[in-house]
Amino acid sequence: MEAPQNTKRTKASEPTLKRLPRYLHYLQKAQDKGILTISAPVIGKELQCDPTQVVKDLATTGVKGRPRIGYNIHELIQTIESFLGYNRANEAFLVGAGNLGMAMMSYPDFQRFGLKIVAAFDTNRDKIGRSRSGINILHMNKFQDLARRLQVRIAVLTVPHTVAQEVTDLLVASGIEAIWNLTPSQLQVPEHVIVQNTSMYANVTLLLKKLQEKDESESVQ
Amino acid sequence: MEAPQNTKRTKASEPTLKRLPRYLHYLQKAQDKGILTISAPVIGKELQCDPTQVVKDLATTGVKGRPRIGYNIHELIQTIESFLGYNRANEAFLVGAGNLGMAMMSYPDFQRFGLKIVAAFDTNRDKIGRSRSGINILHMNKFQDLARRLQVRIAVLTVPHTVAQEVTDLLVASGIEAIWNLTPSQLQVPEHVIVQNTSMYANVTLLLKKLQEKDESESVQ
Known part of the structure; x- marks a missing residue:
C-alpha cells in the first residue's frame, strides 16, 4: 500500500485537490495573457489564498x-494537469438523462478536465435513441453488457433520488x-467503490444558512 | 455580533450544515414509511456516520x-427544516440560462429546500421571452431594476466562466x-457578499484523482 519510493509526488489532501483546479484555471488565463513566470504570492493574492498554502x-x-x-x-x-490526470481519457457512462443529466452531457469542458462521457442511459422510452452533443441515450438494460465490454469504470449518476440506490446496485x-x-441520496456501496458526492441541495442549504446567520448577527448588533 | 443569549441553537459548522440536509432526506423517507421515533445510532448506521456525531x-x-x-x-x-430556513421562501434570480441554468430552473425540489427561482436572465436573444417550469427568461439589462424593486438578495450564477466576474460585479x-x-471562476466580491462555490470541475477532479490513487496503490501492492 506504500507509494513508490522514487516519486516526488505526495498524496494530496482533499482541500488541496479542490484548490488545484482553481490554480490551473487561473494559470491558463494568465498564460493566455502572455505571462511566462508567476510567483506564489501573486497566485495567492489573485485567488485569496495564503501564499504559503499555495507553495505547499x-x-x-x-x-x-x-x-x-x-x-x-x-x-x-x-x-498540475498531469498530477490531476487531465491528460488521460477517463471514459464514463452517464445514468439518468433528465435535466441535470442533459446539462452534464452538454459540457464540452469536462473532457478537457479528463472526463469523457461516452454514452448515456435512461429507462424513459421517449429519450432512448436521442442524443445530446454526440452522446447517444441508450436503454438502461444495455448498461451492464456495455460497461463490461467497453471496460468503463466511471458512472455519473443523475437519476431521481428515489431510484438512486437501486441503480447504484x-x-x-x-x-x-x-x-x-x-x-441527494447517500449511496451504500462496497468498500472498493469510490463515490464522489455533489449534492446541489447541501450547497443551497449552506448558502441560505449563511445568509440567515448574517441577518441574525446584524439584527443583534 | 454575538448570538442572542436565549437561543438554544448554536452556530453550525460547515460539515454539520452539509450533513443536516442528508439527515432530513433520510428522516422524511423514514416518516413516509410510518416510523414515529428514531435513535441516533439508527440514523448513524443508515448514513454511515458516527452516532456521537449525529447527536452533536x-x-x-x-x-x-x-x-x-x-x-x-x-x-x-x-x-431541522426551521433551523435550515426551509420554511422561508428565499427568492432568487438565476443568471445564465444555458444548459446548467435550464437544469436548475427545472428542479421543483429547490423550492422545497427553501430556494425559489423567480426569474432568469440571459443576453442571448433566442432565449429571452422563453420560459422553463414557469420561470421567465428576461434580458440581463432588466436585472438591476428588478432586483431592486423585488428586493431579491440571492443570485444563482450559471454563466460561462469567461464572463463570471463581469456579471458578478x-x-x-x-x-x-x-x-x-x-x-469554476473564483469570484472577487466585497466582504458583505456571501459566495457559495459549487465547482463541478473540482468534484470531477476529486473523483478521478481518487481513482488514480487507488490504481497506483493497487499496482504497488
Missing part, C-alpha cells in the same frame, strides 16, 4: 519554483468502480 | 432526544447579497 499545494504535484523568479507557468500547468454489479453522485 | 449535529438545531426512545421524527424534521452593484457560484 503546488509542491504536492512535484513542481518547484525558483527564488525571486517563481514558477515557469507552462511547466506549472503541465505538471446495478452499476456496482456491472463493474463500475467510481460513481459521481449528483443525487 | 442534531443538538445544534436545538432538538433533544429522550433516553431509550430517541427523537420524535415529526418534531425532528420540523426543527453587476450583481453586487444591484444589491445581491448571496451568490451561488456554479462557475
Whole structure:
C-alpha cells in the first residue's frame, strides 16, 4: 500500500485537490495573457489564498519554483494537469438523462478536465435513441453488457433520488468502480467503490444558512 | 455580533450544515414509511456516520432526544427544516440560462429546500421571452431594476466562466447579497457578499484523482 519510493509526488489532501483546479484555471488565463513566470504570492493574492498554502499545494504535484523568479507557468500547468490526470481519457457512462443529466452531457469542458462521457442511459422510452452533443441515450438494460465490454469504470449518476440506490446496485454489479453522485441520496456501496458526492441541495442549504446567520448577527448588533 | 443569549441553537459548522440536509432526506423517507421515533445510532448506521456525531449535529438545531426512545421524527424534521430556513421562501434570480441554468430552473425540489427561482436572465436573444417550469427568461439589462424593486438578495450564477466576474460585479452593484457560484471562476466580491462555490470541475477532479490513487496503490501492492 506504500507509494513508490522514487516519486516526488505526495498524496494530496482533499482541500488541496479542490484548490488545484482553481490554480490551473487561473494559470491558463494568465498564460493566455502572455505571462511566462508567476510567483506564489501573486497566485495567492489573485485567488485569496495564503501564499504559503499555495507553495505547499503546488509542491504536492512535484513542481518547484525558483527564488525571486517563481514558477515557469507552462511547466506549472503541465505538471498540475498531469498530477490531476487531465491528460488521460477517463471514459464514463452517464445514468439518468433528465435535466441535470442533459446539462452534464452538454459540457464540452469536462473532457478537457479528463472526463469523457461516452454514452448515456435512461429507462424513459421517449429519450432512448436521442442524443445530446454526440452522446447517444441508450436503454438502461444495455448498461451492464456495455460497461463490461467497453471496460468503463466511471458512472455519473443523475437519476431521481428515489431510484438512486437501486441503480447504484446495478452499476456496482456491472463493474463500475467510481460513481459521481449528483443525487441527494447517500449511496451504500462496497468498500472498493469510490463515490464522489455533489449534492446541489447541501450547497443551497449552506448558502441560505449563511445568509440567515448574517441577518441574525446584524439584527443583534 | 454575538448570538442572542436565549437561543438554544448554536452556530453550525460547515460539515454539520452539509450533513443536516442528508439527515432530513433520510428522516422524511423514514416518516413516509410510518416510523414515529428514531435513535441516533439508527440514523448513524443508515448514513454511515458516527452516532456521537449525529447527536452533536442534531443538538445544534436545538432538538433533544429522550433516553431509550430517541427523537420524535415529526418534531425532528420540523426543527431541522426551521433551523435550515426551509420554511422561508428565499427568492432568487438565476443568471445564465444555458444548459446548467435550464437544469436548475427545472428542479421543483429547490423550492422545497427553501430556494425559489423567480426569474432568469440571459443576453442571448433566442432565449429571452422563453420560459422553463414557469420561470421567465428576461434580458440581463432588466436585472438591476428588478432586483431592486423585488428586493431579491440571492443570485444563482450559471454563466460561462469567461464572463463570471463581469456579471458578478453587476450583481453586487444591484444589491445581491448571496451568490451561488456554479462557475469554476473564483469570484472577487466585497466582504458583505456571501459566495457559495459549487465547482463541478473540482468534484470531477476529486473523483478521478481518487481513482488514480487507488490504481497506483493497487499496482504497488
